[in-house]
Amino acid sequence: MxxxxxxxxxxxxxxxxxxxxxxxxxxxxxxxxxxxxxxxxxxxxxxxxxxxxxxxxxxxxxxxxxxxxxxxxxxxxxxxxxxxxxxxxxxxxxxxxxxxxxxxxxxxxxxxxxxxxxxxxxxxxxxxxxxxxxxxxxxxxxxxxxxxxxxxxxxxSSVLLAYDADKVKTPPKTLDALLKWIKANPGQFAYNSPSTGGSGGAFVTTVLDKYLSESTRKKMETTYDKDDESQWDKGFDELASLNKSMYQNGVYPNGNDAVLQLLGTGGIEMAPVWSDQVITAKNSGTLGSNIKYTQISNPSFTGxxxxxxxxxxxxxxxxxxxxxxxxxxxxxxxxxxxxxxxxxxxxxxxxxxxxxxxxxxxxPSTLRPSYYSTTSADMSNLWNSKVPGK
Known part of the structure; x- marks a missing residue:
């Protein structure tokens, strides 16, 4: 387990x-x-x-x-x-x-x-x-x-980008390239709601970070300041704009395992997943040899x-x-x-x-820390109100 x-x-x-x-x-x-x-x-x-x-x-x-x-x-x-x-x-x-x-x-x-x-x-x-x-x-x-x-x-451990190599020959290497791929391949990407697992939380965090200054990002890693969270607005707008490109026009699975199962059964072609989960599943044969993984950059997923x-x-x-x-x-x-x-x-x-x-x-040398725990909890709650169905 x-x-x-x-x-x-x-x-x-x-x-x-x-x-x-x-x-x-x-x-x-x-x-x-x-x-x-x-x-x-x-x-x-x-x-x-x-x-x-x-x-x-x-x-x-x-x-x-x-x-x-x-x-x-x-x-x-x-x-x-x-x-x-x-x-x-x-x-x-x-x-x-x-x-x-x-x-x-x-x-x-x-x-x-x-x-x-x-x-x-x-x-x-x-x-x-x-x-x-x-x-x-x-x-x-x-x-x-x-x-x-x-x-x-x-x-x-960190969150990685897993993909079906039989269908995706050249996976995205950066966050911008990933966002572009998601929009160009509607229905083929999924992430779980942040409150149900860290792999989805890492995707959300990484998109939000795209619009933060380096100083604000560093501050959010170690301290809690609710006023800084207003700087997430552009990131949440970006995430909301992806709804129609998500799995089944905006379905967000509950939990890390649910996303990995979707990928393994061919329901989607790409998803953020935990490193230990995907590596263990591949080693055990639960995931086929067609499922591969990589790390994106600018920024990378968190770990x-x-x-x-x-x-x-x-x-x-x-x-x-x-x-x-x-x-x-x-x-x-x-x-x-x-x-x-x-x-x-x-x-x-x-x-x-x-x-x-x-x-x-x-x-593993490119791991990025996530937000301070209280800030992460706020992020999950704001995602619930700002992203699904928008």
């Missing part, structure tokens, strides 16, 4: 998530430090990973990362706790706050969740650096910086890194740091790529050739 991404803010206690806000490009050929996978000498004890997400993320840990880490580190044991779909993020954050303030062990040692930024901002997480987690030195500085000193980037965090009062912080370091090793990053088609966050120079080839058409 692929996790559901939306551009809607979390509950008030955890609105500012790194999954959808302010993450910088996650790979860079200029990063020359090699990732290491050394065993942890003398590492013993049990470390628990708390996961807020879908079962595919739990399977990544249980079936790939943990067995490899335990094999490399005899005496270390790793367990997982899952909050399916992150349905209790607000409650989890509240309980973590209480535990840390009381100096108590929260019951887990490493967090894989969308509320890392909220937890870090509340001073609930351990500060991290390459001194403690040496393989952080292999991650581009901008990506590490986006973690604000407590978030550990460990995988990434982001996912971050881990270590609670300040975790009982096994040292082992958690070693586990995070393993995840950032060449082997760990290759396991993530193989298991859920997650982009490596370390330089592609530091991963196996087969992993580099997997992302050759995805251009």
């Amino acid at each position: 692929t996790r559901r991404r939306t551009f809607v803010a979390l509950a008030a206690a955890a609105t500012a998530t790194l999954a959808l806000a302010g993450c910088a490009p996650t790979t860079s050929a200029s990063v020359g430090t090699a990732a290491t996978s050394q065993a942890v000498t003398g590492t013993k004890g049990t470390v628990t990973v708390f996961i807020s997400g879908d079962t595919n993320v739990q399977s990544l840990w249980d079936d790939a990362i943990i067995p490899a880490f335990e094999k490399a580190n005899p005496g270390a044991t790793v367990k997982t706790q899952l909050d399916l779909h992150g349905e209790h993020d607000a409650q989890t954050l509240a309980k973590l706050t209480s535990a840390v303030k009381a100096g108590d062990d929260p019951g887990y040692d490493l967090i894989d969740a969308g509320f890392i930024q909220a937890a870090g901002s509340a001073n609930l997480l351990e500060n991290v650096s390459s001194t403690k987690i040496s393989n952080l030195a292999t991650v581009p500085a901008a990506t590490v910086k986006a973690g604000d000193g407590y978030g550990i980037p460990y995988r990434a 982001s890194a996912s971050y881990l965090g270590i609670p300040k009062t975790a009982a096994h912080k040292a082992v958690a740091e070693k586990l995070a370091n393993f995840v950032l090793s060449s082997k760990g990053q290759a396991l993530i790529a193989k298991s859920i088609a997650g982009y490596p966050v370390i330089s592609l120079d530091n991963v196996p050739a087969s992993t580099r080839a997997q992302f050759a058409a995805a251009s």
